[in-house]
Every structure is written in structure tokens, then in C-alpha cells.
Amino acid sequence: MIDVFVGRHAIYNREMEVIAYELLFRGNAAAEHAEFMDADAATSQVILSTFTEIGLDRIVEGKMAFINLTRSFVLGDYSLPLSKAGLGLEILENINIDQPVIEAVQRLSTQGYTIVLDDFIYHESLRPLVEIADIIKIDMQALPDGEVQRHVEILRKHTVKLLAEKVETHEQFEFCNRLGFDYFQGFFFCQPHIVKGQRIPPNRLVTLRLLAKLQDPVTSIRELETLISQDVSLSYKLLRSLNSAFYNLPRKIESIHQALVMLGNQWLKTWASLLLLSSIHDKPQELMQMAMARAKMCELLATAKRLSAKEIFFTTGLFSVLDALMDQPMEDVLNALPLSQEVNDALLRREGTLGSVLQCVLDYERGNWDAVQCMGLQQGEITQAYLEAIAWANQVSKETRVKMTH
Incomplete structure (x- = not known):
């Protein structure tokens, strides 16, 4: 290492x-x-x-x-x-x-x-x-x-x-x-480009509302299936991604229902959220690449410490750029999303275990080496998580860009 x-x-x-x-x-x-x-x-x-x-x-x-x-x-x-x-x-x-x-x-x-x-x-x-x-x-x-x-x-x-x-x-x-x-x-x-009095543009508002439904714990599996299936663009991208060589699944997935059965509710919510955010076109590609790398690095650090609910760490990293994507203060964006208090505390104040992992990722990203600490993990372990995360983000970014052109 x-x-x-x-x-x-x-x-x-x-x-x-x-x-x-x-x-x-x-x-x-x-x-x-x-x-x-x-x-x-x-x-x-x-x-x-x-x-x-x-x-x-x-x-x-x-x-x-x-x-x-x-x-x-x-x-x-x-x-x-x-x-x-x-x-x-x-x-x-x-x-x-x-x-x-x-x-x-x-x-x-x-x-x-x-x-x-x-x-x-x-x-x-x-x-x-x-x-x-x-x-x-x-x-x-x-x-x-x-x-x-x-x-x-x-x-x-x-x-x-x-x-x-x-x-x-x-x-x-x-x-x-x-x-x-x-x-x-x-x-x-x-950074969010906030203009006083400016509301979230309609195309991003649709994305945010769909994200809210995806993240709502009250949304049942049947509702989740209907929600994704009704969004033709999202369901198409999701099935294309799942059937690509990147996942190398044992058999072809032909429906959202089949994806839910094979991969689970939380996984599908997470991947659908990633694809939704990737569909925002008027932001630099690097912003979404950064979001994916943060998400994966948070997940990998949680895995290294054997923490449960790794997908929540992934979601926290992914959503850490929501303010920049929506050009609104983070607090306002989170008010529109039914996320857990734990995730909100991490995104707004870097509190709790989620918050400390996210802060480690942000310090690493900026090169604030003296501040990089993550629950006692060794320097080499953190670097390995970073390198794996950017490699994964590069691959997923290529996949989503290909899907956008088809």
C-alpha cells in the first residue's frame, strides 16, 4: 500500500x-x-x-x-x-x-x-x-x-x-x-451561484422533486418501481447502466421490477439519484465527477472501518454538492428533501460519524493534509480509498456520458 x-x-x-x-x-x-x-x-x-x-x-x-x-x-x-x-x-x-x-x-x-x-x-x-x-x-x-x-x-x-x-x-x-x-x-x-430572489429553475425543480420521492422512507417498493418506470429517460439510463459491462451481472435485467428484486430498494434509490443528478447539463462535468468521487470515498472509508449502512455514507457524499447543482443554500435544498437528521447534520454542520467522514473526504480533496483524519485509519488506507474513488467516478462518468448520447 x-x-x-x-x-x-x-x-x-x-x-x-x-x-x-x-x-x-x-x-x-x-x-x-x-x-x-x-x-x-x-x-x-x-x-x-x-x-x-x-x-x-x-x-x-x-x-x-x-x-x-x-x-x-x-x-x-x-x-x-x-x-x-x-x-x-x-x-x-x-x-x-x-x-x-x-x-x-x-x-x-x-x-x-x-x-x-x-x-x-x-x-x-x-x-x-x-x-x-x-x-x-x-x-x-x-x-x-x-x-x-x-x-x-x-x-x-x-x-x-x-x-x-x-x-x-x-x-x-x-x-x-x-x-x-x-x-x-x-x-x-x-460553490452555489446564489442570486437574490432567484428560484430553482423548473428543470432542476423537477429533478429535486423526484429526488425527494426517491429518498422518502415512506415511498414503498411498488411506488418506487412506478416512479422510476414513469420517468422514461431515467428508467432507460438505469437499465442501460445495469446491463453494461461495468456491472457484469449474470443475466440481463429487463425491467425496473427485476432490478429491485436483484439489487434491492436502497441500491436502486442510490443509483437512480446519481443518474438524476448527472442529467443536470448546465453545470461543469467536473462537479458531478467530484460528487461521485466523494460518494464512493465516503463509502470506502465506512467499509474500511466496518461501519454499517454504507449506502448512507455514499448518499451523503453524493448530496454534498446539491447546493452547487441547484444554486441554492444547502439548508434550503435540504428543506425540500426528506433526509434523515443524521444526513442533514453531516451536510450542514459536519456533525456525527457521517459528518466526520465527509469532512475527511473534503480535506483530502482540497489537499489540507494536516487536517485529514478518519477514525484512526492509516494514511495509506485513506489514499487508497481516494484513488479507488476517482477511478470509479471516472468509469461511471464515462458510462453516464455514453448513455446521454444514446
Whole structure:
């Protein structure tokens, strides 16, 4: 088992499509203090060997991967066991930029790597690096709006692409969009875009009402069967998914009734809820991917601790993005859903066992490594749950996208 924390943060283009992932990493104490000639170089080597062992494509799904490089790694003659075409090398802001570094970065650029300057603050002495760089990242939390605008004006004189990072609100995203940034990174997309007086749009209201019926404990199995069967689109997607190679069931399922008998009431509610949320088209695909990964990771952590009612952990993770999907405060959305008090407490206040598992998943997702704790589970167990969850979410996302096109 890999005894490190490994994560990813999505990078979007102006159409809100994921074009790359920045890879996050923290090793254990032994890895970080390995006896290499240089501690920075040791960390870089551990990062690379870790991603080689895990399999890079398992994390980035064919998208570009951005990794952070230390000064020692930039200057050292280390082999990169990764495709040059699919790799962005981030030159960290704390690297002392001198002639050896400039020459080393130029060599990496000539070899075909994408050069990215991280947390960039312009100074005339950095001009040689600007001339080499393909992408420059500007930290939206580090500079006031006026300084951001000044940087954009200076850097637009060069051919470099601009990436706004740590974009945490829709207002920040709109500001960066107006300035003409090419790429965006941050958690703004999983925040609800609340406009005062705005109600839930009719198409999402229908989805929410159907979710409410699915989650209502009073709904009988017969009512559940009728409910899903009457929604032609939902029942079609459900049967298509169940009969795909992804599930590899022993025999073909031809009706919702048969699905209920074979798989059970709670499973069908959960999967129908997932497909319903996947049908909301005016949100970034990554939001639903995140919901599925959260759901699966919550379930896997509950399984690792041998907790009962794993499907409730799955539902809690899945519903943790409801506010962003509906563009309403979470409390208002939950008022429309007959969920248990335990689930509500987890989603609103991170209380109870459900809440602590969800908080662990959210901390891991954001790379808040120091806060990642989950009922005494080992670092490697949590990482394994994360990797399995994103692999599962990738597969399900492909399945649901295929179903949408048929």
C-alpha cells in the first residue's frame, strides 16, 4: 500500500472543460527524510516514483499533469518517466531565480515540456523566465484586483497563457474571465451561484422533486418501481447502466421490477439519484465527477472501518454538492428533501460519524493534509480509498456520458 497522500486539482479552460490536473503530494516522515544528497531532490524523486507506481493515467485520465519542481530537481539531471507532451512542470515561486535555473528551465522547454511559473509576481529580473514560460499562474488570494489587472496588462505583451489559481468564488471567476485569463483553477465551481430572489429553475425543480420521492422512507417498493418506470429517460439510463459491462451481472435485467428484486430498494434509490443528478447539463462535468468521487470515498472509508449502512455514507457524499447543482443554500435544498437528521447534520454542520467522514473526504480533496483524519485509519488506507474513488467516478462518468448520447 502506498503510504503517501496523493491528490489532484482540476484546471479549466474558458469553456469550463478540464484540460489538466495539478498533482498534489505529501509523503510520510520516512520518505521526506530519506537519505538523498538533497532533501528537495529526495522529495521530487519520491513524487515521481509514486506516480509511476500508481499509474499517472489512473489520476489524470489522459489530461495533462502539472507537477511542482524544486530548485534541486530543476538543476539536477533526473529522468522524468512521463510523457513530455502531457506534462506541465511548475517552477515554484520560492525558487531563487539565477542564471543556472534560467538555463535549466530553457533546457526543459527545449526538450518539449510545458513550462509553468507558479504563484507569479512580476519583477523585471524574471523577464528571461517569462520569455521561456508557456503558462503563468497568478494567485487570486495573494494579489488585490488592481495588481492582478496590472499583471495581466504586462504579461499580455508576451505570448504566454495566463492561469488564475485559487479562484474561490463565482465573482472572482467572472472578474478573471473579463480580464481574459485562459485557464482557471480553484473551487469556485462547487460553490452555489446564489442570486437574490432567484428560484430553482423548473428543470432542476423537477429533478429535486423526484429526488425527494426517491429518498422518502415512506415511498414503498411498488411506488418506487412506478416512479422510476414513469420517468422514461431515467428508467432507460438505469437499465442501460445495469446491463453494461461495468456491472457484469449474470443475466440481463429487463425491467425496473427485476432490478429491485436483484439489487434491492436502497441500491436502486442510490443509483437512480446519481443518474438524476448527472442529467443536470448546465453545470461543469467536473462537479458531478467530484460528487461521485466523494460518494464512493465516503463509502470506502465506512467499509474500511466496518461501519454499517454504507449506502448512507455514499448518499451523503453524493448530496454534498446539491447546493452547487441547484444554486441554492444547502439548508434550503435540504428543506425540500426528506433526509434523515443524521444526513442533514453531516451536510450542514459536519456533525456525527457521517459528518466526520465527509469532512475527511473534503480535506483530502482540497489537499489540507494536516487536517485529514478518519477514525484512526492509516494514511495509506485513506489514499487508497481516494484513488479507488476517482477511478470509479471516472468509469461511471464515462458510462453516464455514453448513455446521454444514446
